[in-house]
């Protein structure tokens with residue numbers, strides 16, 4: 001009982017710290033309230049495997065702070081946006097897809113195919129991609 005209350009308080013505090021949204025599934029994964037296969041976590045970003053992978057490797061890299069999409073980015077976000085790419089490089093290396101190559105995708109808005117409105121970079125690899133895109 002006391003333990004559950006303690007976990008609730010910790011998760012509340014981390015939500016306040018990262019401006020998280022109660023209703024956002026990726027905020028819930030970042031805070032640990034929802035489960036996902038986490039492959040990387042630091043003070044700026046979290047990476048986890050996509051629930052419906054479209055390739056052998058399909059990882060989502062998200063800011064810990066709730067940011068809706070590229071449309072709502074501000075200049076203060078440039079630091080972690082750059083960091084996302086070095087995290088992508090590290091994960092690609094760990095998943096063994098660096099040599100073969102991979103694709104990084106940021107869907108933005110309805111026309112861009114975005115379905116979860118917490119900015120995320122898809123890291124997809126492990127097979128030859130098809131062209132053209134779109």
Ligand code: 5GP
Nearest residue numbers: 025036048049050051052107113114115116
């Ligand atoms: P979007 O279409 O917004 O670019 O991508 C959203 C991605 O999030 C999709 O590939 C979808 O499979 C993934 N996704 C949605 N809900 C969950 C979830 O609860 N857990 C995980 N791991 N991935 C999710």
Ligand code: ZN
Nearest residue numbers: 024027066118
């Ligand atoms: Zn969120």
